Amino acid sequence: MRIGILGTGNMADALGTQWVRAGHQVLFGGRSPDRTRALAAxxxxxxxxxQEAAAFGPATLLALPHAAVPGILASLGAAEGALRGRLLIDCTNAVGPGFVLTTEGGPGAARSIADATGARVIKAFNHLPDAVWRLTPPAFADGPVAVPLCGDDEEALETVAALVRDLGCAPLTAGGLDRAAYLETTTAFLIGLWHSGIDPRRLLPPFAAATA
Ligand SMILES: NC(=O)c1ccc[n+]([C@@H]2O[C@H](COP(=O)([O-])OP(=O)(O)OC[C@H]3O[C@@H](n4cnc5c(N)ncnc54)[C@H](OP(=O)(O)O)[C@@H]3O)[C@@H](O)[C@H]2O)c1
Incomplete structure (x- = not known):
């Protein structure tokens, strides 16, 4: 598949490298031609x-800081409908200082992107650090990493689920786009714990105990 990636930082590198390895055609798009060429090489x-990455293929990953997204979408013609109906994968985390969501009190990041573009937005890959996405495969003793996907479009969910499997991970349909805000909040909570030196796995009982 042809995949456009907006951004040339850690997430673009981690996921783009994996998808190239899996046989996909990836076009990295960045504001710095030098950094973009270096990553592509x-x-x-x-x-x-x-612009070229946004128009490249049926799937586009937004690997950008949340704060930069509105301006970049505007420059891509979002208000004029240029991204309407396109599949946008949103891995952004709107986490500010103190691990507080900068979207608090308003729509979540994925919802804002959908509202601004009319695109078929799937929230995915935001809940773990790039170091995990770089593993080949991202798997631990209890199996492949499960990747929650939130979105409203069945075909788009299937496409992203296939891209998740290409990493060696297990897609987990986690509800519609309205659930994306919960995933974003959970991730902010997880990041706060990790930065405090607390392993969030300690919070969770075995599945059977929680569902008894
Ligand atoms: N890193 C992680 O572990 C991780 C995990 C999950 C989710 N996320 C989320 O994924 C997104 C990307 O994270 P990242 O770690 O890849 O960030 P990053 O390494 O800082 O890369 C950000 C990219 O966005 C570009 N950018 C920033 N402002 C821009 C603007 N105004 N116009 C055009 N391009 C701009 C940067 O370009 P320049 O190089 O030119 O500055 C860079 O290519 C963030 O929303 C983050 O919260 C990150």
Whole structure:
């Protein structure tokens, strides 16, 4: 599949490299041609502008800071409908200082992207650090990492589920786009625990105990 990636940082690198390895055609789009070319050379994909990556294929990953997203979507013609109906994968976390969600009190990140674009947005890959996505495969003693997907479009969910499997992970349908805000909040909570040196796995009982 042709996958456009907006951004040339850690998440673009981690996921783009994996998808190139899995045989996909990836076009990285960044604002710095030098950084974009360097990543493309390292990962084995192509290099282009943000505009070119957004138009490249049936799936586009937004690997950008949340604060930069509205401006970039506007520059891509979101208000004029340029992204309407497209499959956008949103891995962003709107986490500010103190591990507080900057979206608090308003729509979540994924919802805002959907509202601004009319795109078929799937929330995915935001809940774990890039170091995990770089593992080949991202799996631990209890099996492949489960990747929660939130979105409203069945075909888009299936496409992203296949991209999850290509990493060696297990897709987990986690509800509609309205659930994405819960995933974003949970991730902010997890990040706070990890940064405090607390292993969130300690919070969770075995499945059978929780469901008895
Ligand atoms: N890193 C993680 O472990 C992780 C895990 C899960 C989710 N996330 C989320 O994924 C997203 C990307 O994270 P990341 O770690 O990949 O970030 P990053 O390494 O800082 O990369 C961000 C990318 O966005 C570009 N960018 C920033 N502002 C821009 C603007 N105004 N216009 C155009 N491009 C702009 C940067 O370009 P320049 O290089 O030119 O500055 C860079 O290519 C974030 O929302 C983050 O919360 C990160």
């Amino acid at each position: 390292r990962a084995g994909g192509g290099a282009g502008s943000l």
